Amino acid sequence: MLHAHDLSPLTRVRLAVDCMGGDHGPSVTLPACQAFLASHPDVDLVLVGTEEALAGARGLPRTTCVVATEVVTMDDSIEVALRRKKDSSMRVAISQLRPGRDGAPALADVCISAGNTGALMAVARYLLKTMDGIDRPAIATVIPNRMGRYTTMLDLGANVDCTADHLLEFAVMGSALVTAIDGVDEPSVGLLNIGSEAIKGSEVIKRAGDLLRAAAQDGHLNYFGNVEGNDIYGGAVDVIVCDGFVGNVALKTSEGLASMLGAFIREEFSRHWWTKLAALVAMPILNRFRARVDPRNYNGAALLGLRGLVIKSHGGADVHAFGRAMARAYDAARNRLVERVHDGVVETLRALPQQTTETTTAA
Amino acid sequence: MLHAHDLSPLTRVRLAVDCMGGDHGPSVTLPACQAFLASHPDVDLVLVGTEEALAGARGLPRTTCVVATEVVTMDDSIEVALRRKKDSSMRVAISQLRPGRDGAPALADVCISAGNTGALMAVARYLLKTMDGIDRPAIATVIPNRMGRYTTMLDLGANVDCTADHLLEFAVMGSALVTAIDGVDEPSVGLLNIGSEAIKGSEVIKRAGDLLRAAAQDGHLNYFGNVEGNDIYGGAVDVIVCDGFVGNVALKTSEGLASMLGAFIREEFSRHWWTKLAALVAMPILNRFRARVDPRNYNGAALLGLRGLVIKSHGGADVHAFGRAMARAYDAARNRLVERVHDGVVETLRALPQQTTETTTAA
Numbered sequence: 001m002l003h004a005h006d007l008s009p010l011t012r013v014r015l016a017v018d019c020m021g022g023d024h025g026p027s028v029t030l031p032a033c034q035a036f037l038a039s040h041p042d043v044d045l046v047l048v049g050t051e052e053a054l055a056g057a058r059g060l061p062r063t064t065c066v067v068a069t070e071v072v073t074m075d076d077s078i079e080v081a082l083r084r085k086k087d088s089s090m091r092v093a094i095s096q097l098r099p100g101r102d103g104a105p106a107l108a109d110v111c112i113s114a115g116n117t118g119a120l121m122a123v124a125r126y127l128l129k130t131m132d133g134i135d136r137p138a139i140a141t142v143i144p145n146r147m148g149r150y151t152t153m154l155d156l157g158a159n160v161d162c163t164a165d166h167l168l169e170f171a172v173m174g175s176a177l178v179t180a181i182d183g184v185d186e187p188s189v190g191l192l193n194i195g196s197e198a199i200k201g202s203e204v205i206k207r208a209g210d211l212l213r214a215a216a217q218d219g220h221l222n223y224f225g226n227v228e229g230n231d232i233y234g235g236a237v238d239v240i241v242c243d244g245f246v247g248n249v250a251l252k253t254s255e256g257l258a259s260m261l262g263a264f265i266r267e268e269f270s271r272h273w274w275t276k277l278a279a280l281v282a283m284p285i286l287n288r289f290r291a292r293v294d295p296r297n298y299n300g301a302a303l304l305g306l307r308g309l310v311i312k313s314h315g316g317a318d319v320h321a322f323g324r325a326m327a328r329a330y331d332a333a334r335n336r337l338v339e340r341v342h343d344g345v346v347e348t349l350r351a352l353p354q355q356t357t358e359t360t361t362a363a
Numbered sequence: 364m365l366h367a368h369d370l371s372p373l374t375r376v377r378l379a380v381d382c383m384g385g386d387h388g389p390s391v392t393l394p395a396c397q398a399f400l401a402s403h404p405d406v407d408l409v410l411v412g413t414e415e416a417l418a419g420a421r422g423l424p425r426t427t428c429v430v431a432t433e434v435v436t437m438d439d440s441i442e443v444a445l446r447r448k449k450d451s452s453m454r455v456a457i458s459q460l461r462p463g464r465d466g467a468p469a470l471a472d473v474c475i476s477a478g479n480t481g482a483l484m485a486v487a488r489y490l491l492k493t494m495d496g497i498d499r500p501a502i503a504t505v506i507p508n509r510m511g512r513y514t515t516m517l518d519l520g521a522n523v524d525c526t527a528d529h530l531l532e533f534a535v536m537g538s539a540l541v542t543a544i545d546g547v548d549e550p551s552v553g554l555l556n557i558g559s560e561a562i563k564g565s566e567v568i569k570r571a572g573d574l575l576r577a578a579a580q581d582g583h584l585n586y587f588g589n590v591e592g593n594d595i596y597g598g599a600v601d602v603i604v605c606d607g608f609v610g611n612v613a614l615k616t617s618e619g620l621a622s623m624l625g626a627f628i629r630e631e632f633s634r635h636w637w638t639k640l641a642a643l644v645a646m647p648i649l650n651r652f653r654a655r656v657d658p659r660n661y662n663g664a665a666l667l668g669l670r671g672l673v674i675k676s677h678g679g680a681d682v683h684a685f686g687r688a689m690a691r692a693y694d695a696a697r698n699r700l701v702e703r704v705h706d707g708v709v710e711t712l713r714a715l716p717q718q719t720t721e722t723t724t725a726a
Contacts, residue, residue, distance in 0.1 A: 229617075246608065
């Protein structure tokens with residue numbers, strides 16, 4: 001594949017941080033930034049927050065502070081975030097990704113926020129615009145799987161009604177993400193469906209399968225075929241694409257199940273004095289188990305399809321979890337995710353019309 | 364609510380069993396039938412299977428054997444089940460629910476099969492027909508929740524594209540199911556969505572919310588509002604409705620996650636000699652935990668909206684699991700599920716046009 005862009009890694013990564021986002025704001029973001037600076041000498045930070053919050057960032061090395069006067073709360077509507085709070089830390093942080101009015105280069109390579117997802121997507125989309133060839137930006141996250149690796153899944157809620165073309169876009173963007181962050185050259189892509197046979201599913205899903213097969217025949221995608229819900233955790237593929245409604249339900253259903261199972265295990269071990277004794281014995285093993293599936297380690301969802309790189313941290317993230325999201329932001333920026341997505345979209349879409357015709361003729 | 368039907372419990376329940384269905388066929392179904400007869404003196408069985416298989420049923424009390432010459436396999440297409448294997452055990456078992464040609468009453472009140480879902484739904488729909496007012500039959504199952512009760516969810520895969528009216532039908536049918544089996548008078552119904560606010564979701568979901576609210580205002584449904592994926596296990600409501608694509612993905616995602624977590628726990632406990640020792644100590648507690656979430660206890664999905672009652676057992680069911688599905692079939696038939704669904708549909712649909720108009724006027 002020829003690339004329109006230089007894809008060699010950045011030598012320095014400039015990370016803009018919305019310090020006010022999330023349930024805990026600067027009490028989480030600032031300690032995470034401090035730790036991240038210590039472990040990443042090739043990182044410069046742009047911290048955005050209220051004057052009061054940024055007082056806690058004084059003296060941090062390789063750090064620029066930018067004051068914003070407003071904060072988008074977790075309950076603020078998209079309308080409020082977009083139209084009223086024009087000097088919010090979220091908005092100012094994202095705007096660090098834009099070139100200056102005088103043509104000066106952007107001040108940051110990637111922006112991270114733990115603010116509310118709807119507001120973040122809306123503001124990012126407004127400030128950065130979507131990439132040529134992308135109709136709908138999507139949200140992608142990683143989910144640990146049984147193979148000891150992880151599955152990248154998108155969309156997770158940015159788009160409730162998707163066309164087949166949108167699902168193809170998601171496949172291209174998800175592939176670029178896995179290549180950028182994990183260095184996997186041709187990540188396999190599965191289409192989330194309710195049966196592994198090609199004839200299953202709705203009309204949109206069937207048509208998406210056709211488009212994905214066509215893109216694969218042209219060498220632009222490593223399309224695996226249909227996958228089912230259990231394959232998310234089975235690890236059948238690197239990337240799973242689905243519409244945002246389905247993806248959101250799958251993710252939240254998983255959270256609900258994991259939470260219920262955790263509660264049941266705790267209940268059983270705390271039932272009597274002898275089960276509490278057994279808990280002491282089993283604790284180190286259960287802790288190892290918990291660490292393996294700790295959702296904090298998988299924090300950091302990517303907003304894909306924009307002309308700039310935005311990473312969304314879970315709102316409830318603690319210092320460890322926010323640090324993991326910063327690491328994902330760093331990896332994505334360092335490996336030029338935006339350029340990779342752009343190149344992938346351009347090449348796949350250029351190839352497609354011709355390929356689709358061939359498929360139709362063959363059928 | 365006035366009921367068109369007598370809803371007093373049946374004094375005897377006649378259960379038709381497809382003995383050949385599922386991965387294990389008669390080696391599972393026959394022992395389960397024997398145990399069920401022993402524990403349920405008010406049950407008569409109609410066993411359907413090949414001559415060879417039914418030889419094992421000789422001497423069972425209160426049992427009629429009906430020979431079928433063919434078997435629908437787990438891999439058979441709907442086409443094969445419907446058009447070619449006209450003397451399959453599945454088909455003959457379902458046909459026990461139909462009145463005789465001479466107007467004689469049906470020979471069974473409910474049919475149970477562990478055969479493949481697509482074939483079972485297609486054959487049941489063909490033989491029994493859908494109920495007046497029901498456009499799409501649905502598949503409903505129960506899922507254990509954190510409150511120590513369970514959540515009934517539908518549809519789970521019979522319908523990949525649903526309209527708002529279908530989701531309303533599912534709500535009425537699911538409510539009738541919970542009332543029949545659990546004796547809950549006005550089960551609460553949630554609409555699966557990706558946010559709890561009424562404005563979230565696709566156009567179909569928003570319109571379904573309007574219909575459900577209208578039915579609730581008229582006293583025909585106990586509509587809770589939107590629920591999210593995590594509420595399936597949180598136990599916010601008795602019934603959750605969704606289209607079959609989303610329901611299928613949610614269920615299979617849960618299976619995948621549970622399977623991964625189980626594998627990880629086993630791996631951690633079998634890592635070294637001292638973790639194996641800890642496993643011995645923790646075993647009784649982990650077994651209690653496992654029993655609480657044992658999917659075998661929740662076996663038995665109902666095919667709703669047909670003019671007859673069909674219960675689908677998991678294909679991989681063992682004797683215990685098949686027995687649980689038989690118990691669900693027994694409860695549903697004894698409490699006249701079909702009549703309850705019929706009455707619910709008639710009353711809700713009769714009330715709706717008027718109610719919808721009022722809502723529109725008020726808005």
